[in-house]
Amino acid sequence: MNEILKYTLMIVIILFTLTTIAAWLIWLERRMLALWQDRYGPNRAGPFGLFIVVADTIKLFFKEDWIPPFAEKAVFVFAPAIVAAAVLLSFVVVPFAPDILVADLDIGLLFFLAMSSLGVYSIVLGGWASNNKYSLLGALRGASQMISYEVFMGLSLMGVVMLSGSFRLTDIVMAQKDFWFVVTQPVAFVLFLTAGIAETHRLPFDIPEAESELVAGFHSEYSGMKFGMFFIGEYLGIILISAMVVTIFFGGWLGPVLPPVVWFTLKTFVFIIFFILLRASLPRPRYDQLMEYGWKIILPIALLNLLITGGITLLKN
């Protein structure tokens, strides 16, 4: 009974914290983007413009919740929920600190990969149900991007799994006691980060959205809080990928002096800000270029990395 209460409380707290942070990332992103474009960004509403998020949310709630008459109604309504739900489910296995995690699955890494790839359903279904050619093109791109980048996202992590000998995320963190995996697996880190950006559809890999070509891609027809769900899903995705990068390559909660949660949060925010920096600086590749990178360059590198890691592990034993 006590155990159940504890986990319920933990889930509620984690959910609340994550959605709140995801909402305030809107502010963070706008401020940081402005910073890198020699502007100030939103700085009027409340201290440092923090209340812009409140204003944005109220606006989203009061907007007309429009469902186009030509859309496939049930799927159209259902699609935005998938992305937020899938990403939130992946957070089940993220170890924020030794005692702050919902479930310490022994297939934690696989669970994360499975759940984060479920997010693509929201894009495909949303794009298809909108019954709009731009949305469909966006959905198509989203699906193909997901398939190609999912492959080496998993492959790049296998080197880490080899070194730590476990799929359990807490074991992976504990295996980094001496030095972080980013030291031993730098190639895997770069590959995973690239795949993670593609996974969250952030710039420069936002080709399913591609507002300069496809209006707004898969969510062209969405408005109000349904659009908000896509948005929250995207920001949650950024948090998730940053958290996973930190867990797998940067020693998770490990660190001196400060409590583990603070270390985890600090490291995660560094990567969140790096995501925003990427958005500020890099142009979007063409669709076919993206696929070419994926299959012709990154996949062979991932396989090679796996081979070399395996060889060295064998030699050591």
Place this chain on the structure above:
Amino acid sequence: MISLLRSIGLIFLHMFRKRETIQYPEEKVVLHPRWRGRIVLTRDPDGGERCVGCYLCAAACPVDCISLQATEDEQGRRYPAFFRINFSRCIFCGYCEEACPTYAIQLTPDFEMGEYNRQNLVYEKEDLLIDSQGKYPGYNYYKVAGLAAGVKGKGEGANEEPPVDIRSLIP
């Protein structure tokens, strides 16, 4: 790959640059003297209205936002009975200023004309007239015009000789 990293680094360094934004209500924009903003009607050095109601500004206006009615006082001096500018139509092109033969209508460096009610953007003559000579101090149309309209007597204007006594033989 190196160019990507380089652009990421360069963008990061922008953090420490000076901001381009002008924080408007606290910080004001520099408006130059020729800036075309709110339209005013100026007065001559003696405090009379410069406008002679010639309708040239209304004719030059590409959006037809100026309307006026000319009239005359008992000394023959022309002035507008009413002068109305609808600033919700005005595009601040400055053609009225160019057309004006008496330097009466002028554009000023002021743009803060926001209103909650659209009707309040229609300015009447009282709103337009200012107690200033604007960009052309010292200019008085009736001093240089040939017509006597109570401002000067015969031959008293600028660049004018006193009238010749045609009955006298003295040069």
